[in-house]
Amino acid sequence: MSSHAHEHQPLGGRVLTLPFLICAALVAVAGVILFQRYTQGLGAASNLNDGYPWGIWVAIDVVIGSAFGCAGYVIALLCYILNRGEYHPLVRPAVLASLFGYGLAGLAVLVDLGRYWNFYHMMLPWYAQPNSVMLEVGLCVATYTLVLVVEFAPAFLERFGIEGLRAKLNKVLWVFIALGVLLPTMHQSSLGTMMVIVGHKLSPLWQSQMLPVFFLLTAILMGFAIVVWESVMASLNFRRPMETPVLSKLAGLMLVVASLFVVLRFVDLIVRGQIGQIFGGPQSGWFVVEMVLMISGLALLIPKANRNRSRALFLSASLLLAAGILYRLNVYLIGFTPAVGPWHYFPSVKEIMVTVGVFALEIALYLLFVKKLPVMHAVHPEHG
Amino acid sequence: MSKNMMSTNKMSKSRTSVSRRGFLRNAVKGSAAAAAAACTTVVAAPPEANALVRPPKPLPPDAVGLLYDSTLCIGCKACVTACKEVNHMPPDVGPAQQGWNAGGGDKPIYDSPVELSAKTLNVIKAYSHGTGATKDAAENGFAFIKRQCLHCADPSCVSVCPVSAMTKDAKTGIVNHDPSACIGCRYCVLSCPFGVPKYDYNDAFGEIKKCQLCKQQLAKNELPGCADVCPTGATLFGRTEDLKAEAKRRTALKVGEYAHFPRGDIAGKVGGQRSGHEKLVEAAYQTHIYGEKELGGTQCLAVSAVPFDKLNLPTNVPENGYPTLSEGIQHTLYAGMIAPATVFAGLAYLAHRNTKNHTDE
Ligand code: SF4
Ligand code: SF4
Ligand code: SF4
Numbered sequence: 001m002s003s004h005a006h007e008h009q010p011l012g013g014r015v016l017t018l019p020f021l022i023c024a025a026l027v028a029v030a031g032v033i034l035f036q037r038y039t040q041g042l043g044a045a046s047n048l049n050d051g052y053p054w055g056i057w058v059a060i061d062v063v064i065g066s067a068f069g070c071a072g073y074v075i076a077l078l079c080y081i082l083n084r085g086e087y088h089p090l091v092r093p094a095v096l097a098s099l100f101g102y103g104l105a106g107l108a109v110l111v112d113l114g115r116y117w118n119f120y121h122m123m124l125p126w127y128a129q130p131n132s133v134m135l136e137v138g139l140c141v142a143t144y145t146l147v148l149v150v151e152f153a154p155a156f157l158e159r160f161g162i163e164g165l166r167a168k169l170n171k172v173l174w175v176f177i178a179l180g181v182l183l184p185t186m187h188q189s190s191l192g193t194m195m196v197i198v199g200h201k202l203s204p205l206w207q208s209q210m211l212p213v214f215f216l217l218t219a220i221l222m223g224f225a226i227v228v229w230e231s232v233m234a235s236l237n238f239r240r241p242m243e244t245p246v247l248s249k250l251a252g253l254m255l256v257v258a259s260l261f262v263v264l265r266f267v268d269l270i271v272r273g274q275i276g277q278i279f280g281g282p283q284s285g286w287f288v289v290e291m292v293l294m295i296s297g298l299a300l301l302i303p304k305a306n307r308n309r310s311r312a313l314f315l316s317a318s319l320l321l322a323a324g325i326l327y328r329l330n331v332y333l334i335g336f337t338p339a340v341g342p343w344h345y346f347p348s349v350k351e352i353m354v355t356v357g358v359f360a361l362e363i364a365l366y367l368l369f370v371k372k373l374p375v376m377h378a379v380h381p382e383h384g
Numbered sequence: 385m386s387k388n389m390m391s392t393n394k395m396s397k398s399r400t401s402v403s404r405r406g407f408l409r410n411a412v413k414g415s416a417a418a419a420a421a422a423c424t425t426v427v428a429a430p431p432e433a434n435a436l437v438r439p440p441k442p443l444p445p446d447a448v449g450l451l452y453d454s455t456l457c458i459g460c461k462a463c464v465t466a467c468k469e470v471n472h473m474p475p476d477v478g479p480a481q482q483g484w485n486a487g488g489g490d491k492p493i494y495d496s497p498v499e500l501s502a503k504t505l506n507v508i509k510a511y512s513h514g515t516g517a518t519k520d521a522a523e524n525g526f527a528f529i530k531r532q533c534l535h536c537a538d539p540s541c542v543s544v545c546p547v548s549a550m551t552k553d554a555k556t557g558i559v560n561h562d563p564s565a566c567i568g569c570r571y572c573v574l575s576c577p578f579g580v581p582k583y584d585y586n587d588a589f590g591e592i593k594k595c596q597l598c599k600q601q602l603a604k605n606e607l608p609g610c611a612d613v614c615p616t617g618a619t620l621f622g623r624t625e626d627l628k629a630e631a632k633r634r635t636a637l638k639v640g641e642y643a644h645f646p647r648g649d650i651a652g653k654v655g656g657q658r659s660g661h662e663k664l665v666e667a668a669y670q671t672h673i674y675g676e677k678e679l680g681g682t683q684c685l686a687v688s689a690v691p692f693d694k695l696n697l698p699t700n701v702p703e704n705g706y707p708t709l710s711e712g713i714q715h716t717l718y719a720g721m722i723a724p725a726t727v728f729a730g731l732a733y734l735a736h737r738n739t740k741n742h743t744d745e
Binding site for chain 2: 038039040041042043044046048049050051053054079080081082083112113114115116118119121122127128129131132133134135136138170173174175177178179181182185186189190193194196197198199200201209212338339340341
């Protein structure tokens with residue numbers, strides 16, 4: 001018990017490293033573009049139009065970005081709900097990554113909203129429209145971001161020695177942990193439900209009443225994959241020992257979730273009578289790429305030995321992450337055809353630079369936090 | 385989802401009797417089984433028995449709308465101009481017209497919209513094929529179509545709006561938009577099956593725009609602009625039920641018959657009595673009345689001699705609105721918040737017990 005105060009340590013080291021400065025520059029570029037967006041309208045910075053009212057700012061920054069933020073969700077689920085203590089070292093970095101993932105998804109929403117000054121109407125009961133899936137997503141995401149702040153607070157309090165408050169917080173933390181598992185389960189599946197209403201405009205390869213199930217599965221899968229990815233990256237970049245024993249267990253879970261996803265995707269296509277769409281339907285190529293990424297990612301994990309090799313783990317996590325990204329992009333953009341009239345959409349350079357800026361901000365803040373706050377599990381001399 | 389969450393909870397309560405590894409395996413198997421079961425019930429069940437579909441919404445009995453008859457339309461676009469006037473909408477110049485209609489500075493010479501937009505609530509579009517010689521013929525002919533909000537019985541735009549900015553009037557069924565509530569998320573634009581609501585992307589304070597059936601005119605007992613000025617009665621205003629009956633009468637007419645076509649308000653009340661006209665039916669009507677069944681039915685209907693898919697209207701759509709599907713899922717999972725509350729209770733119990741076992745947090 002006495003050792004636990006030193007369980008997590010700031011990594012230390014210089015803050016103004018090259019990667020950090022590159023990220024800062026990208027954030028500045030995005031800032032300039034956003035100035036244009038706010039003074040001249042959405043059209044000045046983006047290729048958004050009435051056929052494609054939602055572009056990459058929704059599909060990537062929010063829908064995919066929040067899935068990146070599922071690291072905290074899956075680790076909390078394993079650690080505290082399923083009581084798997086061995087995942088404990090992964091909790092803080094995962095919660096931190098989630099905090100930034102979700103915080104910045106919220107920021108991206110404000111970039112995209114056409115009437116952003118009214119955004120708080122989402123929180124006022126007299127404006128609420130309870131049938132709206134978006135209302136549910138919005139409220140869940142906002143609440144979850146607050147929950148993540150509370151979940152991460154111990155690291156802050158520990159760093160600044162506010163032990164009294166920390167002890168008090170520890171007594172009620174279980175409430176926030178439970179919320180931190182419930183809320184993502186709700187809104188991640190609802191991100192799928194959001195596209196059910198577009199009906200025939202989404203290709204039958206993706207349009208299904210199963211969308212909420214698939215979105216929940218990809219959220220969990222991408223949550224696992226990002227934990228593995230991040231852990232390997234941290235070990236390489238900060239010259240820390242690999243966390244392979246824990247990661248190999250995660251790999252087993254990734255294998256199960258990815259296989260379930262693939263099986264259900266095919267069952268769903270067969271039951272809906274749309275399996276023929278795979279061969280030569282309009283966007284079938286994208287479906288094939290999505291499946292090839294997913295299946296090669298999970299196939300890599302089938303030999304047990306691979307789950308102990310950090311190279312294989314890293315590659316597999318990357319493939320599965322790419323598969324999840326593409327699945328969500330397919331549902332929100334690629335598989336979508338507007339109702340009436342020919343419309344085209346490909347993100348503008350400015351639009352892409354804003355998205356890059358959002359992710360750069362996330363990385364810069366992450367680097368800053370892990371260096372200055374006790375986030376990473378301390379490396380004890382006895383294991384290297 | 386709630387199903388498999390709960391099954392994992394249950395299993396972890398009996399955890400003491402099984403090994404951890406066995407437990408995890410069971411949990412995974414359990415969630416797989418639950419997910420597979422969910423999949424089958426969701427996708428395979430017939431619509432009536434499918435718990436994840438809510439019943440469609442009926443049309444209010446006094447719903448009002450428009451009947452557009454493509455065979456009567458002469459493409460004069462008087463309705464487009466009138467719509468702009470009564471709704472104070474600015475001129476709109478399509479991208480292809482910029483070259484010859486830019487005027488001096490940024491003032492266009494005249495209105496030339498080609499599609500619905502934040503500046504255009506109503507537009508007449510033309511179909512043409514081959515030589516384009518014969519009116520109302522699909523082959524080597526041409527035809528017109530009027531595009532505006534159809535005022536759906538079960539509108540997607542109202543179902544998706546998180547802040548009640550899109551609402552459906554309980555009595556008239558008119559779908560209204562309130563910009564002061566709107567957050568500009570454009571979910572209504574994305575979800576409308578007919579591609580109607582539009583947003584102004586070139587304005588820092590852009591608004592959503594769509595036809596609101598000239599509710600301000602109706603309040604003064606005046607006709608909607610488009611129905612008011614239409615010289616041929618191609619755009620006719622009235623109770624949707626009356627319009628539907630009229631549409632049925634027209635689609636049953638035979639080529640070579642003389643028939644009477646009313647103008648203005650079909651009941652002759654709003655905007656005063658108007659004389660209609662007798663006209664020879666020159667092209668055979670399609671039996672399909674657009675909007676009668678599409679996506680739960682719409683208050684604005686259309687009849688035509690040219691098939692509607694040629695007029696670029698979606699025809700591959702189900703007879704129930706998509707909100708029956710999305711709200712069905714939403715209501716099943718979140719009815720009275722019982723399922724989330726139950727799951728929360730389970731999670732809280734486990735989190736409370738398990739955090740005690742950990743040394744930190
Ligand atoms: S046509 Fe579109 S905008 Fe009009 S009521 Fe129906 S869903 Fe709403
Ligand atoms: S853009 Fe406005 S009206 Fe449309 S769904 Fe969003 S909040 Fe509602
Ligand atoms: S009803 Fe009014 S707003 Fe709608 S198309 Fe006609 S004139 Fe325009």
